[in-house]
Amino acid sequence: MPFSFASLSFWELLLWCAVLAITFGAGILIVILLSLTISQNIIPPKRRRRGSRTHLLVVLGSGGHTAEMLYMLERMNFDPQIYTYRTYLVSSGDNFSAEKAKAFEAQHGQSSQGHAHSDNYTIVTVPRARRVHQSYLTAPFSTLQCFWACLNVLRGRHPDQKLPKGYSSFYPDLILTNGPATAVCVVAGAKFIRFFLCLAKCAALCFGLRTLSSFTSAPKLRTIYIESWARVSSLSTSGVLLLPLADRFLVQWPAQAGRRAWWGMKRTQYAGWLVI
Incomplete structure (x- = not known):
């Protein structure tokens, strides 16, 4: 039957x-x-083609997160000839971080002739993922709004973005963050885009099409997360969420080294004190 x-x-x-x-x-x-x-x-290629342009996206939090991030950029001998275009992402209402980014560019973002060019960087503003004292009932809606805005930034469709000509795509090459809530949306958005681009590439190969060459010619949307210096023995909430998402996870205390999301994933790397 x-x-x-x-x-x-x-x-x-x-x-x-x-x-x-x-x-x-x-x-x-x-x-x-x-x-x-x-x-x-x-494992992405360790060398890029000589003379290729690099688009760096820096996620700034408020207060301590921004101070730590800009100090780390100073300590890494920030070179505008290597990171030829910079996008600073700040949350709405965070005028402190926006002003600090402008001051950093005025001091460190000079060309080889000693002139600072505002065309080599931009500051974009996205809605906050969660406001201070915001109800957990409404937080998912504001987080989704922030996630969508971050997707637009990653795709180069934010109204404040003006990427100069000569770049192979609007996608940033490297994303650097150290823990504000917005960072979760940015890194998750980067993974989201990479996943669907990978599916599109597989589909194109199956059907014999030659597409996405601009994306596959060089690694894009690579993410580096740096845990805050204040986290000595336990990860922050952002760190726990980004542990399986970030391509490279750096910690500043030995007790935090060797952590991983699950078996087979990369472990956190001890980088020493980066802010002192």
Whole structure:
């Protein structure tokens, strides 16, 4: 006798729906875990083509996060001839970080002739992922709004962005962040774009198409997360969320070294004190 859903009782049909839903959810979860593991373990080329332009995106928080980030940029011997274009991402209402980014560019973002050019950087503003004392009931909606704005920044479609000509794509080459809530949206958005670009590339290869050459010619949307110096023995909330997402996770205390999201993922790397 052929199988028919019409012959099932209500409870049997409900059981079948539950089994299918669990199977489907487990399949999606396995795909996500595998894709994150593979993505995090991909080793990008250590050398770029001589003379190639590099687009750096820096996520600034408020107060301490911004001070730490700009100090770390100073300590890494920031060279505007290497990071030829910079995008500073700040949250709405954070005028402090925007002014600090302008002051940093005025001091360090000079050309080889000693002149600072405002065309070599931009400051973009996105909605806050969660405001101080905001209700947890409304936080998901503001986080989604922030995530969408961050996607537009990563795709070069933010109204404040004016990327000069000569860059292969609007995607930033490197994303640098140290922990504000907006960083979770930025890094998750970078993974989201890379995942779908990878799917598009696989589909193009299956159908014999030659697309996405501008993206695959050089690594894009690589992310580096630096845990705050104040986190001595435990990760911050942003750090816990970004541990499986960031391509490279740096910590400033030995007790934080060697952590990983799950088996097969990269471990956190002890980089020493970067802010003192």
